[in-house]
Amino acid sequence: MKAICVIPGKKNSAHLRDVPKPLVADMPDGRGVLVKVLRVGVDGTDKEINAAEYGAAPKGDDYLIIGHESFGIVEEVGDNVTEFRPGDYVVATVRRPGSSLYDKIGTYDMTTDDVYFERGINLRHGYLAEYYVDTPEYIVKVPGGLMNIGVLLEPMSVAEKGIIQAYEIQRRLRVWRPRKAAVMGSGTLGLLATMILRLRGLEVTTFGRKPAPYVNSELVEALGARYVSTLDTSVTDAARQYGPFDLMFEGTGSSAVVFESAAALGKNGVLILSSITGGGKRLEVPADKINLDFVLGNKVMFGTVNANREYFEAGVKDLAQSNAQFAGWAERLLTNPIKGLENFEEMMSTLTSPGNAIKVFVNVSPLPSKEMDLIRTQTAMAN
Numbered sequence: 001m002k003a004i005c006v007i008p009g010k011k012n013s014a015h016l017r018d019v020p021k022p023l024v025a026d027m028p029d030g031r032g033v034l035v036k037v038l039r040v041g042v043d044g045t046d047k048e049i050n051a052a053e054y055g056a057a058p059k060g061d062d063y064l065i066i067g068h069e070s071f072g073i074v075e076e077v078g079d080n081v082t083e084f085r086p087g088d089y090v091v092a093t094v095r096r097p098g099s100s101l102y103d104k105i106g107t108y109d110m111t112t113d114d115v116y117f118e119r120g121i122n123l124r125h126g127y128l129a130e131y132y133v134d135t136p137e138y139i140v141k142v143p144g145g146l147m148n149i150g151v152l153l154e155p156m157s158v159a160e161k162g163i164i165q166a167y168e169i170q171r172r173l174r175v176w177r178p179r180k181a182a183v184m185g186s187g188t189l190g191l192l193a194t195m196i197l198r199l200r201g202l203e204v205t206t207f208g209r210k211p212a213p214y215v216n217s218e219l220v221e222a223l224g225a226r227y228v229s230t231l232d233t234s235v236t237d238a239a240r241q242y243g244p245f246d247l248m249f250e251g252t253g254s255s256a257v258v259f260e261s262a263a264a265l266g267k268n269g270v271l272i273l274s275s276i277t278g279g280g281k282r283l284e285v286p287a288d289k290i291n292l293d294f295v296l297g298n299k300v301m302f303g304t305v306n307a308n309r310e311y312f313e314a315g316v317k318d319l320a321q322s323n324a325q326f327a328g329w330a331e332r333l334l335t336n337p338i339k340g341l342e343n344f345e346e347m348m349s350t351l352t353s354p355g356n357a358i359k360v361f362v363n364v365s366p367l368p369s370k371e372m373d374l375i376r377t378q379t380a381m382a383n
């Protein structure tokens, strides 16, 4: 089968390659689930892997199949699989367990191991291929009604984890009624975080660089949130005008914004850090002031990476709710479809010069038509 691969450590090595098609029998104990890939989203991580800044091949291979934001349909299951049937729509989680206590209890996203395994990123092949196989533990069912936006579930899971953990942490306050939130960044992750926070009923201010109006600012406003361009208003001024921010979600990819956010967080507030900053940036910050405000204001900031299945399941629920509350909104994020795995060069160049792109994704195989899907659901219900 065809797959988009890179040679980790070699710059601009993205290429199409013929690789062995995986089999249900590749997984032990009859627990294999063979998934036909329909769509795969790409993001900054894929760009960094192709720039040789990140990523590693599985042991024994000199290439890595990339792609970690998957959406597919089950084609075949092993004898001991009760969780899925052929025809089910699914998304797969990204990380696979290592050996720490956290890995052993299903929370591989919280691993304390130095080495981590991530499909399409680090030491495990990904999903930019015609098929993948895995075990049910790492696969999450997606209702057919979400088929058009199912490819957003992986970035959704990352936003869900940060927000759910923030609420968990704030139980320290006994009573916490967050009213105002800030989201730093208005790309896919920032937009999805804005949506999740709006579904929870918070007043949300979302920051982006570009001045409004443009697609992203319109998408923010379509959720009933406020868009602020940092070219017009500094984070400090915005916090004074629209805060105090009880919760802040940072996902811009810039560590400078992290410290601006820390300085703008409200009392008893929580700041979620989710930017992967692989560079070596150094910065002068008002350290005493930020520390003093954190201490006197009982503030928290914490890091979050990846997501286990619990957060994918939360993502499924919120995408479904968003369909009801903000009909058609999530689909508008899917701005740049790429026709087939063959067009990997266009995929990479759109990632490097995104223009107005929000989500770039590859149509690996066509989605079933609405009619086909109806027949599929009826047959499934009859069985």
Ligand code: BGC
Pocket (backbone or CB within 6 Å): 043, 045, 068, 094, 095, 118, 121, 154, 155, 158, 276, 305, 306, 307
């Ligand atoms: C992925 C995460 C992953 C992280 C670090 C992100 O792009 O969405 O699942 O844990 O990169 O590799």
Ligand code: ZN
Pocket (backbone or CB within 6 Å): 043, 045, 068
């Ligand atoms: Zn990602």
